Amino acid sequence: MIPKQKEAAMKKPADERNILMIAASEQDANLYYATRFTAPDPFIFFQIRGKKTLLMSDLEVDRARKQSCADEVLSTSALAKAFRDKNGRRPSYVELVADFLKARKVRHVTVPGNFSIEYADPLRAKGFKIDYAGDPFFPERTVKSPQEVRAIENAIGHVETAFAAAVSVLRKSVIKKGKVYFKGTLVTSEFLKKIVNVSLMENDCIASHTIIACGKHAVDPHDQGSGPIYANQSIIMDIFPRDSHSRYFADFTRTVVKGKASPKLKKMYAAVKNGQDIAFRMLKEGADAGEAHAAIHKSFEAQGFKTGVLNGRMQGFFHGTGHGLGLDIHEMPRVSAVKEIMKAGHVVTVEPGLYYADAGGVRLEDVVVITKTGCRNLTKAPKFLEIP
Numbered sequence: 001m002i003p004k005q006k007e008a009a010m011k012k013p014a015d016e017r018n019i020l021m022i023a024a025s026e027q028d029a030n031l032y033y034a035t036r037f038t039a040p041d042p043f044i045f046f047q048i049r050g051k052k053t054l055l056m057s058d059l060e061v062d063r064a065r066k067q068s069c070a071d072e073v074l075s076t077s078a079l080a081k082a083f084r085d086k087n088g089r090r091p092s093y094v095e096l097v098a099d100f101l102k103a104r105k106v107r108h109v110t111v112p113g114n115f116s117i118e119y120a121d122p123l124r125a126k127g128f129k130i131d132y133a134g135d136p137f138f139p140e141r142t143v144k145s146p147q148e149v150r151a152i153e154n155a156i157g158h159v160e161t162a163f164a165a166a167v168s169v170l171r172k173s174v175i176k177k178g179k180v181y182f183k184g185t186l187v188t189s190e191f192l193k194k195i196v197n198v199s200l201m202e203n204d205c206i207a208s209h210t211i212i213a214c215g216k217h218a219v220d221p222h223d224q225g226s227g228p229i230y231a232n233q234s235i236i237m238d239i240f241p242r243d244s245h246s247r248y249f250a251d252f253t254r255t256v257v258k259g260k261a262s263p264k265l266k267k268m269y270a271a272v273k274n275g276q277d278i279a280f281r282m283l284k285e286g287a288d289a290g291e292a293h294a295a296i297h298k299s300f301e302a303q304g305f306k307t308g309v310l311n312g313r314m315q316g317f318f319h320g321t322g323h324g325l326g327l328d329i330h331e332m333p334r335v336s337a338v339k340e341i342m343k344a345g346h347v348v349t350v351e352p353g354l355y356y357a358d359a360g361g362v363r364l365e366d367v368v369v370i371t372k373t374g375c376r377n378l379t380k381a382p383k384f385l386e387i388p
Contacts, residue, residue: 015050018108020101021111022043022044022093022116024043025039026040029328038247039056041060053073053074054070055079056074079091080096093119094122107128107129111132112135113137136332152248152250152378154243155242156367158200158241158243159205159252162195169192170235170258170387173187175259178231180231180258187228188228190226196210205242205244208240210238211238212236213236218233218236218355218361218362232257233360234362236253236255236362238251239251240252249326251365252367257387264356268305271299272364275352276364280375283342283350284342284370284372284374284375285371287341288341289335290339290340292335293335296317300354305354315356316356317352323335323336325347343370344372345369345370347367347369349366351364352364
């Protein structure tokens, strides 16, 4: 019986290109997508006239035959022996590739943008034509199957559990002289990140660069945060782990305040939440995501939240509204200033934000799947600003 994940991959539309990839699928999402096989070391992938072939070391060949969705898995050591018997010497890695392509009567291959020049130049020298294809290398990756949507939704559920654990600590904490203490210990960004990351680990998610940024740190969207958590200041929690089983990412952001938010911060929060609602209403199959992004900017401007350089730094709303989510944390399509027509099955984040040095930062992020009539929010965690 074919596992559902493997079965879904095998039913993807045929690709007419002759494809070559050499990478470690543990790090390379395109290679994992093509093979549904995870390996920590580089291996060779061919897709020739629609047939998928892997060249694997003896260490991985049996596992690849059992777990991958390839049509054929060959041993590199067996191919090397055949080459040595014919040529009297061991082949290089590139010679193995060239020999295989010649045997299949292929002289022209397409490679992804991260294909190494270490392989490309010697293959060109041997007379092969190599074309580069940009992202999305597999266009069908942008349209998620129901199984993929469930994998992302499951990962988001684990993030929501981790977020709830951090909020629980803040609810049980007390404020002393403007700082936050939990059971007598000063609460820091590092402490809350540990709470979040341990929860994720307990649910087999791999956390990376979790953001818990308070006060001045929250004004920089990618500042991971450090030091004490201060009362009455915004705390941005942006959590984006990969599920270690499905390998699909979640992406999630909430902004909270331990204590009382300033009037400007409350107004910023309401504006950002309304910005999300604008996107939720506009995003659907056939819609231009760029128009949703522009509408959010227009809404912010109308409420007095200008974007531009102020006192030497960018302030306001100066990043995209969202991005595709899947086997990579950032993938196509984008929800930003450029034209991008939505398709049913696109999974994108919706994460407008406002950042001002005199008030702090606010960002809210949910993940939606585009449908023919609108979009469905995969994120269930509540939105609230103040934690007493």
